[in-house]
Amino acid sequence: MRDVVVLGAGLHRFGRFPEKSLQAMGREAIKNALDDAGVPFKDIEVAYVGRVLAGMGAGLNVVSELGQTGIPVVNIEMACGSSTSAFREAYLMVANGVYDTALVVGFEKMQRGMLQIAEQKSYGTVMGLSVMPASYALQAQRYMADHGATPEMFAQVSVKSHRNGALNPYAQYQTEVTIEEVLASRTIAAPITLLQCSPTTDGAAAVVICAKEKAGKYAARRSMTVAGWATGSGKYVPKSHDEGDAEVNTGEVTRLARIAYERAGIGPEDVDVTQVHDAFSPGEIFTIEGLGLVGEGEGARAVWEGRTEINGDIPVNTDGGLLSRGHPIGATGAAMVTEIFRQLTGEAGPRQVKDGNAKVGLIQNAGIGGVNVLVFKR
Amino acid sequence: MSPTATSTQAPGRLVALAPGTFRIPERLGLPVHLLGARCRACGETFFPKRVFCANCSSDSLEEVEMPERGQVQTYTVVHQQLPGSAMVPPYAIVRIALPNGVAVQTVMVEGDLASLAIGDVVDLVAGRIMEDDAGNTLISYLARKAQTEKDEVRGA
Ligand SMILES: [Zn+2]
Numbered sequence: 001m002r003d004v005v006v007l008g009a010g011l012h013r014f015g016r017f018p019e020k021s022l023q024a025m026g027r028e029a030i031k032n033a034l035d036d037a038g039v040p041f042k043d044i045e046v047a048y049v050g051r052v053l054a055g056m057g058a059g060l061n062v063v064s065e066l067g068q069t070g071i072p073v074v075n076i077e078m079a080c081g082s083s084t085s086a087f088r089e090a091y092l093m094v095a096n097g098v099y100d101t102a103l104v105v106g107f108e109k110m111q112r113g114m115l116q117i118a119e120q121k122s123y124g125t126v127m128g129l130s131v132m133p134a135s136y137a138l139q140a141q142r143y144m145a146d147h148g149a150t151p152e153m154f155a156q157v158s159v160k161s162h163r164n165g166a167l168n169p170y171a172q173y174q175t176e177v178t179i180e181e182v183l184a185s186r187t188i189a190a191p192i193t194l195l196q197c198s199p200t201t202d203g204a205a206a207v208v209i210c211a212k213e214k215a216g217k218y219a220a221r222r223s224m225t226v227a228g229w230a231t232g233s234g235k236y237v238p239k240s241h242d243e244g245d246a247e248v249n250t251g252e253v254t255r256l257a258r259i260a261y262e263r264a265g266i267g268p269e270d271v272d273v274t275q276v277h278d279a280f281s282p283g284e285i286f287t288i289e290g291l292g293l294v295g296e297g298e299g300a301r302a303v304w305e306g307r308t309e310i311n312g313d314i315p316v317n318t319d320g321g322l323l324s325r326g327h328p329i330g331a332t333g334a335a336m337v338t339e340i341f342r343q344l345t346g347e348a349g350p351r352q353v354k355d356g357n358a359k360v361g362l363i364q365n366a367g368i369g370g371v372n373v374l375v376f377k378r
Numbered sequence: 379m380s381p382t383a384t385s386t387q388a389p390g391r392l393v394a395l396a397p398g399t400f401r402i403p404e405r406l407g408l409p410v411h412l413l414g415a416r417c418r419a420c421g422e423t424f425f426p427k428r429v430f431c432a433n434c435s436s437d438s439l440e441e442v443e444m445p446e447r448g449q450v451q452t453y454t455v456v457h458q459q460l461p462g463s464a465m466v467p468p469y470a471i472v473r474i475a476l477p478n479g480v481a482v483q484t485v486m487v488e489g490d491l492a493s494l495a496i497g498d499v500v501d502l503v504a505g506r507i508m509e510d511d512a513g514n515t516l517i518s519y520l521a522r523k524a525q526t527e528k529d530e531v532r533g534a
Pocket of ligand 1: 417418421
């Protein structure tokens with residue numbers, strides 16, 4: 001396989017834009033990414049599009065805004081992990097020599113209110129079980145009992161995310177919140193309060209990738225290399241091999257992270273900056289454990305002690321994460337890639353980690369249907 | 379308000395909200411044995427039933443009854459109304475570990491949410507969820523704190 005580099009990335013601001021069309025938002029993100037990469041649209045050979053709620057053919061409707069060059073446009077859906085899935089498919093095509101230059105796009109316009117994960121008349125809905133934060137809350141309750149964590153530690157994830165979001169002009173929320181405000185916001189599913197839930201968001205994100213051996217002609221100012229990847233859909237663990245009454249299910253993230261690290265030739269200790277799927281505040285705590293960035297049961301304390309802050313030793317979700325940057329489900333993964341690109345190229349401004357010397361970036365993006373782990377190197 | 383299992387009076391015929399998940403008991407509040415599936419090839423047990431085994435992909439599975447008593451592995455109290463749900467907050471979702479290794483997620487019957495704790499022994503009982511258009515009473519399995527000794531669930 002060939003080395004593949006990210007040459008540029010771009011966003012449409014995340015937030016609520018009821019008056020703006022999906023085409024206009026997607027067009028802006030793609031234009032920003034192409035300009036950032038110095039790649040003209042006519043050189044793009046294929047587009048992989050992550051999107052969930054938009055109707056049939058939405059990918060083409062957006063991509064063709066840039067021109068009708070006749071390229072294949074591939075729509076990919078894995079709920080909240082759609083655009084890292086799109087990224088992975090584009091990467092594998094370029095790495096295997098099918099295309100030299102590819103565009104990855106993610107976009108979404110969402111309705112306000114709680115994301116409905118089951119159909120209206122399904123058993124899970126009627127029974128009140130298909131409450132998205134509840135699955136995180138169930139794990140959080142067990143985690144608190146097992147590891148002596150407190151609701152304040154989960155709330156701290158949101159405090160940190162909002163602080164980072166305030167430094168990100170593309171974030172949906174650019175205002176800091178106090179831990180008192182987070183804890184006092186209304187409870188959704190204990191211990192998770194409203195300010196520990198990612199919002200519904202409109203937004204778009206785009207990334208341009210290229211075979212490294214073909215990237216020279218673009219005189220890109222900088223790039224990052226795709227160093228490792230892993231993906232999977234939840235492997236069944238026989239009950240006889242289960243570690244007792246499976247409390248916090250980080251097993252799948254752990255399994256995939258191991259594969260991604262091996263492909264990248266690194267270990268968790270080499271990671272300089274990380275993006276994780278914090279749809280709800282416990283997500284950051286459980287995932288940094290699953291990725292091996294901290295030991296089992298140490299995640300909550302790591303957050304509490306500031307280790308995941310921009311100036312901490314394992315900075316996480318430097319752009320505000322899903323909680324503050326926002327979570328337009330199809331666009332989230334490509335926005336994660338965008339932030340890692342800014343960090344590894346030293347262009348993250350006030351959010352920059354490690355004095356601009358970050359060399360390895362890690363992404364974990366989960367969706368109904370699987371988890372994607374990606375590793376990048378400068 | 380959580381659903382009631384204590385009232386044994388039901389206006390209509392009892393019908394399972396999710397057909398085939400358990401045998402319909404004579405009246406509300408009685409314990410129910412969930413109907414799962416056991417793989418004849420590898421021995422894994424599943425609830426709800428599967429046609430193909432998740433572990434080995436065999437399609438040779440037999441119906442098995444689940445134990446009606448288990449222990450609370452974890453829980454959460456939901457305070458937000460889910461659109462389309464018959465459950466009115468606050469109500470508790472519990473994940474129950476059954477002694478055969480299967481975990482079941484359901485809602486607690488109406489009761490003292492504040493005293494709910496990990497490790498509580500609970501029974502699965504038939505509870506009323508809602509009436510359907512034909513006047514039937516739609517029921518499902520709910521968790522209710524066991525009234526007997528705590529260690530009875532162990533060792534199975
Ligand atoms: Zn089997």
